[in-house]
Amino acid sequence: MQNKQWILNSFPVGEIKENDLILKDSNLGEVNDGEVLIKNVYLSLDPANRGWMSGKASYVDAMQIGDIMRGGTIGIIEESKNEKFKKGDAVQYQGGWQEYCINDGMGLRTIPLNTGLELPSFLSVMGMPGMTAYFGLLDVLKPKENETLVVSGAAGAVGSLVSQIAKIKGCRVIGIAGTEEKCNWLKNDLNVDGVINYKADNLNSALKELCPNGIDMYFDNVGGEITEAVINRFNIGGRMSICGQISGYNSETLQPGPRNWINILVKRLKVQGFIVFDYQARAKEAFVDMSKWMAEGKLQHKNHIVDGLENAVSSLKMLFSGENKGKMIVKISDE
Ligand SMILES: NC(=O)c1ccc[n+]([C@@H]2O[C@H](COP(=O)([O-])OP(=O)(O)OC[C@H]3O[C@@H](n4cnc5c(N)ncnc54)[C@H](OP(=O)(O)O)[C@@H]3O)[C@@H](O)[C@H]2O)c1
Structure with a gap:
């Protein structure tokens, strides 16, 4: 054969x-x-x-x-x-x-x-990206109601689910994506509270405008300049879930880290990376909740x-x- x-x-x-x-x-x-x-x-x-x-x-x-x-x-x-x-x-x-x-x-x-x-x-949604969104948000960031979350790569497989789960948990969600079409989907269909097109908007001023009370949590799918801009607007005690760094995957040389790393110290930030495979034993938790949210029409993909x-x-x-x-x-x- x-x-x-x-x-x-x-x-x-x-x-x-x-x-x-x-x-x-x-x-x-x-x-x-x-x-x-x-x-x-x-x-x-x-x-x-x-x-x-x-x-x-x-x-x-x-x-x-x-x-x-x-x-x-x-x-x-x-x-x-x-x-x-x-x-x-x-x-x-x-x-x-x-x-x-x-x-x-x-x-x-x-x-x-x-x-x-x-x-x-x-x-x-019921596979690896769904589990990544679920545990990378709920286990790593532990969101609380009314906190402000910024998500990069927000219209992607993982990011779009993170944005919606955070809304279910009562957070204020700002999504960053690379086209108007993706930003419109996030805002009009997934009901995120604010969107930034990082290819068209000024990141720093958009974050300042959309996060007037600062940023409590950041779900990072991309790294690089976007992450640097987010770090500038963190509140004291903010949390970062490092899921992916796609902006650097095609780079042959490692880029110097965020130039504003000092803010991790000054703002007492917690930064945690994670790999979805580590949550394999808990997969059923995600499956049960995600199925329920899908059935209730709260989760689109x-x-x-x-x-x-x-x-x-x-x-x-x-x-x-x-x-x-x-x-x-x-x-x-x-x-
Ligand atoms: N930690 C884990 O266990 C785990 C598991 C799964 C995935 N991940 C990571 O999660 C991230 C998202 O994965 P996914 O499967 O959901 O992919 P995805 O978001 O569906 O697709 C990748 C998206 O990344 C954005 N992108 C590409 N180059 C970029 C750049 N230079 N700057 C900013 N954005 C860029 C593009 O969206 P725009 O149009 O918005 O630019 C693209 O659509 C990746 O970094 C991946 O490695 C981690």
């Missing part, structure tokens, strides 16, 4: 180039006892993919040249020689950028099919789905240009 796989061909320098990954045909082996054959249906594209390609270890081992590109997937079991799974089961797992995968059952999570949710949502495994590289690049409108997903095959 034939398979198609994206293979890491070179470690990207700066932005990802077309030949850093190459799409190859390969033969799929036999399904042995204890194994399942999975047809991958949806592939999650995440900013972290860029770091995994860099050749440097971080919170996961570095990928090597020749490896199948790593990625979270949803697949359907086509053949099972493992008693825990049956043909037709939908599973979520690290299936990689490929059409098919033979797996020994380790790391497969069966997706319940009675939730009324479409499958891609298990890569977004957008999945940006592109057809065809061959479009995975160009779709990944959209996360860095800001062209994605919601959770970036590639549809590999029909359900």
Whole structure:
């Protein structure tokens, strides 16, 4: 049986180039006892993919040249020689950028099919980005009613959920995003209290105007100049949840840290980074609350789905240009 796989061909320098990954045909082996054959249906594209390609270890081992590109997937079991799974089961797992995968059952999570949710949502609101938003906000920042929260990358997969959960918790939310369309969605559909288009507005004066009583919390998806501007407006005892630093993922050299780092001292700020995997054991807490909020119509989400495994590289690049409108997903095959 034939398979198609994206293979890491070179470690990207700066932005990802077309030949850093190459799409190859390969033969799929036999399904042995204890194994399942999975047809991958949806592939999650995440900013972290860029770091995994860099050749440097971080919170996961570095990928090597020749490896199948790593990625979270949803697949359907086509053949099972493992008693825990049956043909037709939908599973979520690290299936990689490929059409098919033979797996020994380790790391497969069966997706319940009675939730009324479409499958891609298990890569977004009910998947890793949802858990990231939930724990990065509620566990790291511990928001209190009437506090002011600023969210960068606010219209993205994680940021849009953070903004809405914070509204549910009674916070005043200011969202920062890179287009008018995204800002309008945040303001008109997600009901955030203020928006800043960081590509068009003056960040410092917009933050001053929209946060007249200062900033209590910051959920940071991007780092860089945006973070520096937010640090200027913090109240004493403010908290920062460092979720991502996408503005630096394509940089070859590390940028000097925020020039106003002294404010961490002067304003007695608490700064905490986190990795969503650390919350795996508590995933059910997020699942229960997020399902409830979805059912009550309090949580909206957008999945940006592109057809065809061959479009995975160009779709990944959209996360860095800001062209994605919601959770970036590639549809590999029909359900
Ligand atoms: N800590 C964890 O465990 C964890 C887990 C998941 C994700 N993350 C991090 O969370 C962040 C958001 O991830 P996501 O999956 O939700 O992606 P996303 O927000 O859906 O997509 C990425 C967005 O980043 C913005 N962006 C790109 N380059 C930028 C730049 N130079 N300056 C400012 N904004 C820029 C773009 O939005 P605009 O149009 O607004 O520019 C783009 O749409 C990423 O940093 C990611 O690494 C962390």
